[in-house]
Amino acid sequence: MFDACPDDKTDASLSTPPYGAPQTGIWQRDGRVKADGSDIQDWAALVAAVRDRQDRAAFAALFRHFAPRVKGFLMKSGADAALAEECAQDAMATVWQKAHLFDPARASVSTWVFTIARNRRIDVLRRTRRPEPEELPWGPEPEPDQATVLEVRQETERLGQALARLPDKQRALIERAYWGEVSHSEIAAETGLPLGTIKSRIRLALDRLRQELK
Amino acid sequence: MTIRHHLSEELLMAYAAGELPEAFALVVATHVSLCDECRAQAEAYEALGGAVVEEIAAEMDDAALEACLARLDGMPQMAPARPAPRRRGVLPGPLADYVGGGVEAVKWRPVGKGVRQAILPTDRGATARLLYIPAGVAVPDHGHRGLEMTLVLQGAFADETGRFGPGDVEIADGDLEHVPVAEAGQDCICLAATDAPLRFKGIVPRMAQPFMRI
Numbered sequence: 007m008f009d010a011c012p013d014d015k016t017d018a019s020l021s022t023p024p025y026g027a028p029q030t031g032i033w034q035r036d037g038r039v040k041a042d043g044s045d046i047q048d049w050a051a052l053v054a055a056v057r058d059r060q061d062r063a064a065f066a067a068l069f070r071h072f073a074p075r076v077k078g079f080l081m082k083s084g085a086d087a088a089l090a091e092e093c094a095q096d097a098m099a100t101v102w103q104k105a106h107l108f109d110p111a112r113a114s115v116s117t118w119v120f121t122i123a124r125n126r127r128i129d130v131l132r133r134t135r136r137p138e139p140e141e142l143p144w145g146p147e148p149e150p151d152q153a154t155v156l157e158v159r160q161e162t163e164r165l166g167q168a169l170a171r172l173p174d175k176q177r178a179l180i181e182r183a184y185w186g187e188v189s190h191s192e193i194a195a196e197t198g199l200p201l202g203t204i205k206s207r208i209r210l211a212l213d214r215l216r217q218e219l220k
Numbered sequence: 221m222t223i224r225h226h227l228s229e230e231l232l233m234a235y236a237a238g239e240l241p242e243a244f245a246l247v248v249a250t251h252v253s254l255c256d257e258c259r260a261q262a263e264a265y266e267a268l269g270g271a272v273v274e275e276i277a278a279e280m281d282d283a284a285l286e287a288c289l290a291r292l293d294g295m296p297q298m299a300p301a302r303p304a305p306r307r308r309g310v311l312p313g314p315l316a317d318y319v320g321g322g323v324e325a326v327k328w329r330p331v332g333k334g335v336r337q338a339i340l341p342t343d344r345g346a347t348a349r350l351l352y353i354p355a356g357v358a359v360p361d362h363g364h365r366g367l368e369m370t371l372v373l374q375g376a377f378a379d380e381t382g383r384f385g386p387g388d389v390e391i392a393d394g395d396l397e398h399v400p401v402a403e404a405g406q407d408c409i410c411l412a413a414t415d416a417p418l419r420f421k422g423i424v425p426r427m428a429q430p431f432m433r434i
């Protein structure tokens with residue numbers, strides 16, 4: 007997926023990008039399934055229940071899992087707890103309102119929620135606009151191909167496992183690249199490393215992640 | 221359209237993370253509208269964002285779920301998506317959105333030798349401009365230091381580093397001294413973004429040090 011050079015872009019792994027992320031948080035840091043053996047939660051099915059039946063129990067399950075993660079993400083990005091809580095509520099309300107726009111054949115629910123939270127951060131914390139690309143000429147199918155949906159889910163799990171297997175320091179670098187308001191220059195100030203070194207360490211961490219995905 | 225010069229890994233990751241100043245994000249969104257390879261990469265980095273969000277959670281207020289469910293009562297579902305930006309002639313959707321139409325709607329200003337430019341409204345972290353370069357003409361030196369991204373929309377230009385045709389993006393850092401010349405035959409239209417670290421130093425320090433310059 008994260009091919010380093012454009013020549014590799016014909017790689018099959020890119021033509022079916024692993025749009026995934028661990029959908030449940032059942033993957034521990036060491037990549038093993040939780041001891042209780044709980045099955046992988048099918049978040050996409052819950053989003054479909056919200057879309058089709060305004061299912062509040064399904065929404066509550068999504069809320070319990072994702073709202074704390076959105077809040078955590080915004081706090082890591084520099085929001086205070088009250089603002090992060092409010093943004094997490096907004097993000098989950100967006101999940102309710104835009105459930106019909108979610109396409110489980112293209113992305114996992116955690117990826118979708120991440121983009122909602124990210125856009126909220128750009129609006130609220132940075133007070134700026136995010137230019138979006140043109141839409142692809144197709145939207146979500148009413149009945150998405152189940153094999154593709156399953157594939158997205160499996161890729162999601164693999165990505166979560168690969169991230170969990172990274173050494174702590176490498177994983178932390180990747181995480182901080184997404185937290186945003188904590189800039190690389192702040193990482194530099196903290197660690198005393200030159201910025202160029204941090205940049206190449208992020209690249210190494212991504213290379214390692216690619217290795218783990220193979 | 222055969223695209224030979226793509227976005228860098230850093231830019232795609234920073235765009236997916238929501239980290240780029242608006243002007244650079246506009247170049248990325250415009251290129252991604254033209255390039256399925258970079259779109260797949262950007263979506264892969266969004267998937268990684270989804271995996272990162274799974275790793276952190278902050279406790280929500282006890283009443284948060286109740287409050288959110290109460291909010292849903294008056295909330296219309298199936299909220300229509302914001303209409304996706306649509307392509308106008310040589311301007312891909314995101315760019316047409318900023319211009320408010322096609323090339324005919326651009327408010328050009330002459331900058332010498334028949335070259336025209338139009339600054340687009342973005343946040344102050346960086347500047348986006350459209351450039352109109354008559355065939356065969358060299359781009360006047362704009363005395364830039366820092367990161368510069370130039371995306372070709374029509375025609376082509378060449379400089380010391382190569383030839384750039386429609387959809388190609390040149391990524392130049394402060395070290396590159398180049399004199400782009402529009403190819404004979406067709407006038408060249410480009411979208412260029414430059415950061416403005418000196419002008420805005422101290423006012424928006426974080427945006428003045430975008431992630432990928434590091």
Ligand SMILES: [Zn+2]
Nearest residue numbers: 226227255258
């Ligand atoms: Zn590309």
